[in-house]
Amino acid sequence: MTTESTPARVSIYEAAAANRWRTVLLIAAFTALVAVLAYFVGEYFAPGGGIAALPFAFAISTGGALVSYFAGDKLILAQSQARELGPSEEPQLRNIVEALALGLGIPTPKIYVIEDSAPNAFATGRDPQHASIAVTRGLLDKLDRTELEGVIAHELSHVGNRDIRVMVLVTVLVGTVALLADWMWRSFFWTQGGRRDRDRGGAGAIIAVIAIALAVLTPIIATLIQLAVSRQREYLADASGALLTRYPPGLASALRKIAADKEPLEVANKATASLYIANPLKDAPAFFDHLFDTHPPIEERIKRLEAMD
Secondary structure (H helix, E strand, O other), X not given: OOOOOOOXXXXXXXXXXXXXXXXXXXXXXXXXXXXXXXXXXXXXXXXXHHHHHHHHHHHHHHHXXXXXXXXXXXXXXXXXXXXXXXXXOOHHHHHHHHHHHHHHOOOOOEEEEEOOOOOXXXXXXXXXXXXXXXXXXXXXXXXXXXXXHHHHHXXXXXXXXXXXXXXXXXXXXXXXXXXXXXXXXXXXXXXXXXXOOXXXXXXXXXXXXXXXXXXXXXXXXXXHHHHHHHHHHHHXXXXXXXXXXXXXXXXXXXXXXXXXXXXXXXXXXOOOHHHEOOOOOOOOOOOOHHHHOOOOOHHHHHHHHHOEO
């Protein structure tokens, strides 16, 4: 006698809560990484300088975050060649956005269209009061209403979950790590080995080795954490979007269609790819592909949606 195993059913609420906690932990790890690198870079240059370097590192992070926070969405929309819809254009899309925004309890975002036949969409903006949603012409032409509702619910969930704020923070932390590592390398060569006049057998030599190792490894680790956060935010938006529509199969079907479409989105690039609901570049698989993906595998996302109550 054989029994078929069925996938465990997962509560939509549990899936959203689990993904939210994973993201918090990843960002905490990211912040710790910046602090460790800043500390050892400071100690490398002067005993006791590690503590003094911490405020400097986080000041750079804060300054970069503020610039990205207030101006990033306008740059992204312009770079994506997105056009804001007029009040009478695309009434079905507007009705879906307005109804789902009302259900989520957020203001209706501005709606943009990208005139490209590849199906895709993204959300941007620093908070729900300053949010925008952009969809491609291909998304409007190739998805039915239920599937379109799933995609819009996913993107509105990014807005409601403050994902853009999270990704701005993570992106700035990546930049801070890269800046500190680069500063470390340049200073090392400028001083011809840094602390060569100090006792290499003592604490100075140990700190120098740790600082150099961190300068090499932390940019790689930072990038991996950034991509992991991006993937977790996609899982969270899937779960939250399914919660909003109460119909996970709609989003699952939309993801299947988007994945099956092999046309790359011409206006997308490496800098903006993580914003979209699915990878718009249609990159060929590479070694360690899942480590460096901006999005989780479509098959895994669909599997999780199909396992939701």
